[in-house]
Amino acid sequence: MTGSPFMGLDGAVPAEGVDSGVPGHYGNPIVEQRRLERGEAxxxxxxxxxxTVAGPDRLTWLHSMASQALDRLAPGAAAEALFLDASGRIEHVVHVVDDGETAWLIVEGADAAPLAAFLDRMRFMLRVEVADRTPEFGVLGAMTTSALDAAAAAHDPNxxxxxxxDPWAExxxxxxxxxxxAGHPASGWHWIERIVPRAALADAAAAVRAGRVAVAGALAAEALRxxxxxxxxxTEVDDRSIPHELDWLRSAVDLGKGCYKGQETVAKVLNLGRPPRRLVLLHLDGSDTVLPARGDLVVGEKVRPEPAEGEAPERREVGRITSSAMHHELGPVALAVVKRAVPADLPLIVESHGIDVAAAQVEIVPADAGAAVDVPRLPRLGVRK
Structure with a gap:
C-alpha cells in the first residue's frame, strides 16, 4: 500500500500516533475544524x-457474533457493531454497510489483519468469504455528502x-x-465515511488542489469527535473496556438481541450494576499550552480533615487520558476514563510532560448511573417480618 496522495498537498504535516500515515493538519488545524464542521471539507x-464478507450467510453469521442486530441490515443502511470477549470486553469495532451481496466493514488500520484472521477462523461450514480489501480501497470522511461528492464518488457495487x-447522533x-x-453534543456530529477505490484518493487530492473542496487533517476530525x-x-479502548463505560450502548449494541459472546456481561452490568469506570470530557487549563497524551495520569487530591502544617494533599490516581485536542470553541479538551466513584464535582489534575494541568470534568457516563431495571431485594434466610 503506497503513501497517501494527500501528503503531497500544500502544507501537509504527517499525523502522529494512531493516525500516522495521513496528514495531521495542513497548517491551521483550527480553521480546518471550522471548515469540517460546516460541511465544506x-x-x-x-x-x-x-x-469484506461475501456470501448468502454473511449477515446472519455476523449477527450471531456481534453486539448489533445485523441479520436484516438493508442494502445501503449503516450500522456499528462490537465484537466482545467472553467477559464482555471490547476486542473489535466495525462500521458496517451492505450492498446486497457483500458486507463492507471499515475498521481501524491496525485492527484489519487481526479481525480478518478472527473472522476467517469462525467461518466453519457457512457460506461466507472474508477478505482484507485494504490494499484496494481507502476511506474519506466528512460531515456532508456534498463535500464527499465534490472529492470522489463512492464505490457503488450493485x-x-x-x-x-454514523448512528451516534440518532x-x-x-x-x-x-x-x-438534552444538550448532548452528538446532535452536531454528522459523520460520514465513504469507501472509494484507492485510485480515487488521488482524484480527491486533485479536487482539493483545484479548489472544488476544502481539506482538513486528522487533528481537526479528532477535535470534533x-x-x-x-x-x-x-484511543478510548484498553484491555479492560466494556461498552457501558464509554456509553457505547448508544450506537453499537442492540439490547433486543442476545446469544453473542459477551452478551451476559452487557445485560448484567446494564440491568443489575454500574459500569466500573466511566468516560468523561475534561476541560483543561490551557495556560501552559500542554495537551496531554494518551495514557497520561488523571489524579485527584485528597485533603485530610486536619492536615499538618505544610502537608501537601495526597494524590490518588483516578483515571487516564484517552485522547485530547485543541477545539476551536472549547479550547483544550480531552476524553478520559475514570473510576466510577470519582465525584462529578471533584477537581482533577492531569500529570503530563512533567506539568500539572488542572481539569474540570463533564460527565458522559454519570457517576450515579443506576440499574436499568428495579430488582427487588430478597430477604435473608431466617429473617421474618
Missing part, C-alpha cells in the same frame, strides 16, 4: 482498514453507494443511553 482516512453514516430505539439526550463525546477503538 473532507478528511483523508486512508489509514483505515476495509474488510448500485449501492458505500457511505457509512440512536436506535433498541439502544441505551447513559448520557441524557472528542467534543461530540464519540468513543473510538484506537
Amino acid at each position: 473532507i478528511v483523508d482516512l486512508s489509514d483505515r482498514g476495509v474488510l 448500485g449501492i453507494a458505500l457511505d457509512w453514516v 440512536p436506535a430505539p433498541t439502544a441505551h443511553r447513559y448520557a441524557p439526550d 472528542i467534543a461530540a463525546w464519540r468513543p473510538r477503538l484506537a
Whole structure:
C-alpha cells in the first residue's frame, strides 16, 4: 500500500500516533475544524482498514457474533457493531454497510489483519468469504455528502453507494443511553465515511488542489469527535473496556438481541450494576499550552480533615487520558476514563510532560448511573417480618 496522495498537498504535516500515515493538519488545524464542521471539507482516512464478507450467510453469521442486530441490515443502511470477549470486553469495532451481496466493514488500520484472521477462523461450514480489501480501497470522511461528492464518488457495487453514516447522533430505539439526550453534543456530529477505490484518493487530492473542496487533517476530525463525546477503538479502548463505560450502548449494541459472546456481561452490568469506570470530557487549563497524551495520569487530591502544617494533599490516581485536542470553541479538551466513584464535582489534575494541568470534568457516563431495571431485594434466610 503506497503513501497517501494527500501528503503531497500544500502544507501537509504527517499525523502522529494512531493516525500516522495521513496528514495531521495542513497548517491551521483550527480553521480546518471550522471548515469540517460546516460541511465544506473532507478528511483523508486512508489509514483505515476495509474488510469484506461475501456470501448468502454473511449477515446472519455476523449477527450471531456481534453486539448489533445485523441479520436484516438493508442494502445501503449503516450500522456499528462490537465484537466482545467472553467477559464482555471490547476486542473489535466495525462500521458496517451492505450492498446486497457483500458486507463492507471499515475498521481501524491496525485492527484489519487481526479481525480478518478472527473472522476467517469462525467461518466453519457457512457460506461466507472474508477478505482484507485494504490494499484496494481507502476511506474519506466528512460531515456532508456534498463535500464527499465534490472529492470522489463512492464505490457503488450493485448500485449501492458505500457511505457509512454514523448512528451516534440518532440512536436506535433498541439502544441505551447513559448520557441524557438534552444538550448532548452528538446532535452536531454528522459523520460520514465513504469507501472509494484507492485510485480515487488521488482524484480527491486533485479536487482539493483545484479548489472544488476544502481539506482538513486528522487533528481537526479528532477535535470534533472528542467534543461530540464519540468513543473510538484506537484511543478510548484498553484491555479492560466494556461498552457501558464509554456509553457505547448508544450506537453499537442492540439490547433486543442476545446469544453473542459477551452478551451476559452487557445485560448484567446494564440491568443489575454500574459500569466500573466511566468516560468523561475534561476541560483543561490551557495556560501552559500542554495537551496531554494518551495514557497520561488523571489524579485527584485528597485533603485530610486536619492536615499538618505544610502537608501537601495526597494524590490518588483516578483515571487516564484517552485522547485530547485543541477545539476551536472549547479550547483544550480531552476524553478520559475514570473510576466510577470519582465525584462529578471533584477537581482533577492531569500529570503530563512533567506539568500539572488542572481539569474540570463533564460527565458522559454519570457517576450515579443506576440499574436499568428495579430488582427487588430478597430477604435473608431466617429473617421474618
